[in-house]
Amino acid sequence: MENMNNESDNSRRAALKAGIAISALAALSLTTLNSANANTGSDTKHDMAILNAALDLENQAIWAYGVAAGKLSDSKVGNVIKALALRNQADHIKHRDIFISTIKSLGGTPANAKGAYDLSAYIKAGEGNLDSDANIAKLALALEVDAVLAYASAVSKLRTPALVAAGLTILPDESAHAAAIRAVFSTLDSTIHAVPAAQLSKETRSQWILSA
Amino acid sequence: MKLSHTLLTWAYWGVVATSMTVSAAPNNASEERHATKAPITVTIDAFQFQPDKIRIKRGQSVIFINKDEVPHTVTPGKNAHFVPSGIIKGGEQHEVLFESAGVQDYSCDFHPSMRGRVIVK
Numbered sequence: 001m002e003n004m005n006n007e008s009d010n011s012r013r014a015a016l017k018a019g020i021a022i023s024a025l026a027a028l029s030l031t032t033l034n035s036a037n038a039n040t041g042s043d044t045k046h047d048m049a050i051l052n053a054a055l056d057l058e059n060q061a062i063w064a065y066g067v068a069a070g071k072l073s074d075s076k077v078g079n080v081i082k083a084l085a086l087r088n089q090a091d092h093i094k095h096r097d098i099f100i101s102t103i104k105s106l107g108g109t110p111a112n113a114k115g116a117y118d119l120s121a122y123i124k125a126g127e128g129n130l131d132s133d134a135n136i137a138k139l140a141l142a143l144e145v146d147a148v149l150a151y152a153s154a155v156s157k158l159r160t161p162a163l164v165a166a167g168l169t170i171l172p173d174e175s176a177h178a179a180a181i182r183a184v185f186s187t188l189d190s191t192i193h194a195v196p197a198a199q200l201s202k203e204t205r206s207q208w209i210l211s212a
Numbered sequence: 213m214k215l216s217h218t219l220l221t222w223a224y225w226g227v228v229a230t231s232m233t234v235s236a237a238p239n240n241a242s243e244e245r246h247a248t249k250a251p252i253t254v255t256i257d258a259f260q261f262q263p264d265k266i267r268i269k270r271g272q273s274v275i276f277i278n279k280d281e282v283p284h285t286v287t288p289g290k291n292a293h294f295v296p297s298g299i300i301k302g303g304e305q306h307e308v309l310f311e312s313a314g315v316q317d318y319s320c321d322f323h324p325s326m327r328g329r330v331i332v333k
Contacts, residue, residue: 046258049259049260049326050258050259050260052259053323053325055325056322056324057322060322111324114324118321146282149281149282150282152281153281153282154259157257157258157259202281202302
């Protein structure tokens with residue numbers, strides 16, 4: 001009986017935590033959510049790991065845009081890309097703060113940002129570089145495209161339906177960033193389209209990326 | 213007469229059972245030795261290493277299977293000694309050999325919050 005009460009208390013506590021966390025996301029996403037969507041403590045732990053991975057992506061994006069902004073030239077193109085980079089970075093900062101408050105509300109510890117991130121895989125693959133304004137923008141594009149793919153994968157594995165709904169309000173923003181970067185290239189080359197494919201998936205990734 | 217036949221029968225099955233045990237013993241031991249060196253599987257799913265803590269023997273390897281759609285890595289921590297996996301694409305797997313004893317912490321380069329530990333005896 002005591003075990004049953006403990007179990008019931010634990011599940012109530014988990015539901016309450018999830019409810020508060022969902023509210024944190026909902027407050028910014030304007031999605032109507034309630035604690036009835038909250039799941040068990042084990043689901044909360046599972047979802048928290050996914051939220052922390054999403055936080056990792058935000059921290060990486062904030063860092064990358066910071067590095068990129070510092071390397072962009074003072075030319076007209078450089079300034080256009082810098083303005084866009086800083087707008088995208090500001091969105092990522094907001095996303096980061098949402099994830100931090102959500103993870104804390106669930107009783108977890110948000111992952112710390114690293115001092116630097118390794119982007120060599122992108123540079124080796126010819127998907128951008130830090131040596132010119134155009135290549136910096138291409139690198140940012142590749143990162144945003146992969147962020148969309150990672151978000152889609154992460155959101156689909158969340159177990160709390162309300163967190164899925166809230167997560168889906170951030171996902172389109174990430175793909176909008178990719179389209180916005182491509183739109184800048186489109187002003188310089190009319191054959192480049194802001195939205196090059198009907199889907200953004202592992203299969204269409206190469207259509208979205210611009211080689212350096 | 214019946215009693216002696218029964219005793220003989222029991223004695224026969226006793227010998228058979230003993231010989232089976234003796235002949236089976238080396239096979240079991242060999243299987244056990246083989247089993248202790250057989251690779252252990254760690255699944256990467258939903259941005260988590262599962263299980264995130266395992267105990268293995270020195271010289272044993274771990275197969276990391278990436279069930280996520282995005283790439284991950286198994287990168288040694290500060291005091292860990294093993295060869296980094298490099299990029300493990302979604303749906304692919306990679307075997308890591310652990311030759312040094314001790315606590316081997318690792319994480320994913322792309323998602324540093326993803327962490328795991330291998331205790332090598």
